[in-house]
Amino acid sequence: MTPIWLALAPALAVLMTSYNGVHAQVIKDAERLFSNLMVDYNKMFRPVLNQSKPVVVSTWLDLVSIQDFNEVEEKISFTAILFLTWTDERLGWDPEKYGGINNINIDVSKIWAPQVMLLNNVLKIERLSEDWHTVSVNASGSCLYFIANVFTSSCDVDVTFYPWDTQTCAFQFMPAKYEPGKIVLWPLKGNVDFNYYSPNGAWDLVNTSVSSEIYGYTVSFKIEVERKPQFAIVNVILPLIIMSALNILVFLIPTDCGERISFCLTVLLSIAVFLTLVGDNLPKNSRPMSVFSYYLVSVLIISVAISLAVICSLHTYHRGEKQHPGAAWRAVARRLGCYxxxxxxxxxxxxxxxxxxxxxxxxxxxxxxxxxxxxxxxxxxxxxxxxxxxxxxxxxxxxxxxxxxxxxxxxxxxxxxxxxxxxxxIKWSEVSIALDKVFFVFFSLILTTDTLCFFMVIYNNVTL
Incomplete structure (x- = not known):
C-alpha cells in the first residue's frame, strides 16, 4: 500500500463507521418523521395555512432530446424533465429532533402535489403525474417534484422557405384541478435547460424562451429549431435541377432518331414524381404555401412547354414539300445560319x-x-x-x-x-432545325431565371 493510502486509511475507517451508525438511526428517525408528518394531513387542501392565498409553483424544463418532428401532422415529440417546486407549510420539522434528517422522499399520492397537464397535447389531455412518483421534501417545507416523460404536442408549422425553414414550437402546461388564482405557475428560469440534451439529426436547436401567461395560470416553454437542409438539397433539389437541365437537351437530339418524344415525357413524369414526393412531406394546408412548391410547379410547367415545343418541331420537320415555307420561316432559317x-x-x-x-x-x-x-x-x-x-x-x-x-x-x-x-x-426540315435552336436558348434562359429567382427569394428571407 502506498503512503498516501496509509495516511487516508484512518479517516476512511472513521467515515465508514459513522455512516453505518447513522444509517440505522436515519431509518428509524425517518419512519418516525413520516408518521408525524402524516398526522392530520389532508392532501385535498392546498398547502397554505391561509387558503385565500395562491400557491406559487415555480417550474422549469430540461430538454433531453427531440424524438420526432412530423411536419405533415404538425406535431412534435420530445423527451424532457418538467421540474415543479413549491412550499408546503404543513410539512416542516426540526432536523435535530429526527437525527439530523434534512430531506425525505414521499409518494406523490400521500401529499398534495400540483397536478399539471400539457394543454396542447396531440393525443389526449390528461394529468402528467403518476402515483408511483415521489416528491422530495426538506425540513423547511420546500417540495421538489420532477416529471420525466415523452411529450407530444401540436406545433404550427411554417414551411414557406422549406428546406431552409425555422420552426417555433410551444409547450403549454397548466394546472389540472384548480381555477385561475388558486395556483400560480411561475417560470424559475428564462430559458430551457440542456443538461442532458442530445442533438437531433434533422434539426438544430437555435433558441429557447419561457413565459407565464394568463396571469400565471399557464406557463409556456418555446423552442426554436432550424432544419438541416443537406438531405433535401442532395435528394430533392439537385436531382430536380439536373433533370430540368436534361430535359432541355432534348432539342439537341437528332429528329431522325425518333426518341425525342419518349425522352421528354420520361423527364416530365420524373418531375411529376418529385412533385408528389415533396407534397407528401409538407403540411396539407394552403396558408402558408411553400416557395419550393411553387418552384416545383413552375418546373413542371416548363417541362410541359418543352414537350409541346418538341411536338411542334417534329410536326414542322415532317411536313410535306408541296407547301413550301413562307417568307417568315425562310427568314428565321437564314438568320440562324441553317441555310x-x-x-x-x-x-x-x-x-x-x-x-x-x-x-x-x-x-x-x-x-x-x-x-x-x-x-x-x-x-x-x-x-x-x-x-x-x-x-x-x-x-x-x-x-x-x-x-x-x-x-x-x-x-x-x-x-x-x-x-x-x-x-x-429552304425546306421544312431546315426550319425545324432553326426552331430547335430557338427553343434550346429560350428554355435555357427560362429555367435559369426560374432557379435563380427561387434561390434569391430563399436567401433574402433566410438572411433577414
Missing part, C-alpha cells in the same frame, strides 16, 4: 439561253468563270428552270452540244439577291 452554311461565298447568276427547251438560271461564286463544256456540272447549286422545276446539286447536263447550240448558247450575267427564292431553296 447560309450551304453557301461558300458571294454568287453571280447566269442565264443560259440558246439551247432549245432550256432556260436555266445558274449561280457561280464570283471568282469562277462559267464554261459550257461536255460533262460539266451546269447546275452546281439549286436552280429553277423556266418550267418551275428545281434542280438539285447533283443534276448533270451531259451530252454533246452541237456547234449551232454552242454558238447560240450564251451566258447572261444577272445579279442575285439573298432573299431570292429562286436561288435559295
Amino acid at each position: 447560309c452554311a450551304r453557301r461558300s461565298g458571294p454568287e453571280k447568276a447566269y442565264r443560259v439561253t440558246g439551247i432549245p427547251g432550256v432556260d436555266y438560271k445558274l449561280a457561280w461564286p464570283e471568282n469562277v468563270t462559267p464554261r459550257a463544256s461536255l460533262g460539266m456540272h451546269l447546275v452546281p447549286y439549286p436552280m429553277r428552270n423556266h418550267r418551275g422545276v428545281f434542280l438539285n446539286r447533283n443534276t448533270h447536263v451531259n451530252g454533246t452540244l452541237s456547234s449551232d447550240h454552242s454558238e447560240d448558247s450564251t451566258f447572261h450575267e444577272e445579279e442575285t439577291h439573298e432573299g431570292d427564292s429562286s436561288v435559295m431553296e
Whole structure:
C-alpha cells in the first residue's frame, strides 16, 4: 500500500463507521418523521395555512432530446424533465429532533402535489403525474417534484422557405384541478435547460424562451429549431435541377432518331414524381404555401412547354414539300445560319439561253468563270428552270452540244439577291432545325431565371 493510502486509511475507517451508525438511526428517525408528518394531513387542501392565498409553483424544463418532428401532422415529440417546486407549510420539522434528517422522499399520492397537464397535447389531455412518483421534501417545507416523460404536442408549422425553414414550437402546461388564482405557475428560469440534451439529426436547436401567461395560470416553454437542409438539397433539389437541365437537351437530339418524344415525357413524369414526393412531406394546408412548391410547379410547367415545343418541331420537320415555307420561316432559317452554311461565298447568276427547251438560271461564286463544256456540272447549286422545276446539286447536263447550240448558247450575267427564292431553296426540315435552336436558348434562359429567382427569394428571407 502506498503512503498516501496509509495516511487516508484512518479517516476512511472513521467515515465508514459513522455512516453505518447513522444509517440505522436515519431509518428509524425517518419512519418516525413520516408518521408525524402524516398526522392530520389532508392532501385535498392546498398547502397554505391561509387558503385565500395562491400557491406559487415555480417550474422549469430540461430538454433531453427531440424524438420526432412530423411536419405533415404538425406535431412534435420530445423527451424532457418538467421540474415543479413549491412550499408546503404543513410539512416542516426540526432536523435535530429526527437525527439530523434534512430531506425525505414521499409518494406523490400521500401529499398534495400540483397536478399539471400539457394543454396542447396531440393525443389526449390528461394529468402528467403518476402515483408511483415521489416528491422530495426538506425540513423547511420546500417540495421538489420532477416529471420525466415523452411529450407530444401540436406545433404550427411554417414551411414557406422549406428546406431552409425555422420552426417555433410551444409547450403549454397548466394546472389540472384548480381555477385561475388558486395556483400560480411561475417560470424559475428564462430559458430551457440542456443538461442532458442530445442533438437531433434533422434539426438544430437555435433558441429557447419561457413565459407565464394568463396571469400565471399557464406557463409556456418555446423552442426554436432550424432544419438541416443537406438531405433535401442532395435528394430533392439537385436531382430536380439536373433533370430540368436534361430535359432541355432534348432539342439537341437528332429528329431522325425518333426518341425525342419518349425522352421528354420520361423527364416530365420524373418531375411529376418529385412533385408528389415533396407534397407528401409538407403540411396539407394552403396558408402558408411553400416557395419550393411553387418552384416545383413552375418546373413542371416548363417541362410541359418543352414537350409541346418538341411536338411542334417534329410536326414542322415532317411536313410535306408541296407547301413550301413562307417568307417568315425562310427568314428565321437564314438568320440562324441553317441555310447560309450551304453557301461558300458571294454568287453571280447566269442565264443560259440558246439551247432549245432550256432556260436555266445558274449561280457561280464570283471568282469562277462559267464554261459550257461536255460533262460539266451546269447546275452546281439549286436552280429553277423556266418550267418551275428545281434542280438539285447533283443534276448533270451531259451530252454533246452541237456547234449551232454552242454558238447560240450564251451566258447572261444577272445579279442575285439573298432573299431570292429562286436561288435559295429552304425546306421544312431546315426550319425545324432553326426552331430547335430557338427553343434550346429560350428554355435555357427560362429555367435559369426560374432557379435563380427561387434561390434569391430563399436567401433574402433566410438572411433577414
